[in-house]
Amino acid sequence: ERQAWRRLIRVLGHELNNSLTPIQSTTDTLQALLHREPRPADLEEDLDRGLQLIGSRARALGRFIGGYSKLARLPPPDLAPIAVGQWVRRAARVETRVPVEVSPGPEITHEADPDQLEQVLINLLRNAADAALETGGGVRVTWQAHADGVEVLVEDDGPGLARTDNLFVPFFSTKPGGSGIGLVLSQQIAEAHGGTLTLENRPGAPGCLARLRLPGLSEPRMP
Structure with a gap:
């Protein structure tokens, strides 16, 4: 637990510094430009960029602070x-950015928080679509009923995962502009339901496979 807190503090410090350093540097530069005599001809342009x-x-x-608040x-x-x-x-x-193929599973009902689980699945599909866009591939989703619960599978035809050790580290993201919140929040929701969320490279094919497992009995859905 202590290691987790230390890692979180390092991440917080790193992200805060990444934003505050350029803000301070740009502020100092703009102040220097405003006090320069004569003022530069392109002052307005520099001010606008700054x-x-x-x-x-x-x-x-x-966005970073908002994401931390969500967690x-x-x-x-x-x-x-x-x-x-x-x-x-x-x-x-x-x-809507890429085709999402839904392969029907059994028509069942399951006890869960509908809003939270919808957020999880939207996050997984968004990540899968981001990956598929890199290769022009597609995304597929299906579900299965097991004796001990239900499993939802999301797979994409993207380039796959270069590394998996940082996937669920808060605020870590490999995507430009990414907050690193979506997967962490999704994992927390899965665990709050007593379930698990895992991501792995697809065996024998490019792309990624996400598995969301939720425990408990699933009942056949009444027509």
Whole structure:
């Protein structure tokens, strides 16, 4: 636990420094330009660029803090029966950048928090679509019923994972502009349901496979 806290503090310090350092540097530069005599001919252009940079870093810092707040305030699941097929299809319709193929599984209901699980699946599909866009591939999602619960599988035709050790580290992201929050939040939601979320490279094919496992009995959905 102590190691986890130390790692989190390092990440927090790193991200805060990444935003505050350019803000301070740009502020100092703009102040120097304003006090220079005679004023540079392109002063307005420099001011505009500097203010845009300050605004960009401030917004990034805001997203970072907002993401941290989400992790700290995750409420316990509000369980209710959900139709698994409807949940999967609804989340798949949200992703419009690449084709999402839904392979139907058994029509079952499962006790879970519908809002939280929808957020998890939307995050997984968004990540899969981001990867598929790099290669022009597609995304597939399906679900299976097991004796001890239900499993949702999301796979993509992207380039695959270069490394997996940082996937669930808060605020770590390999994507430009990424917050590093989506997967961490999704894992927390899965664990709050007593389940697991794992990501791995697809065996024998390029791309990634995400497995969301939720424990508990699933009932056949009544027509």
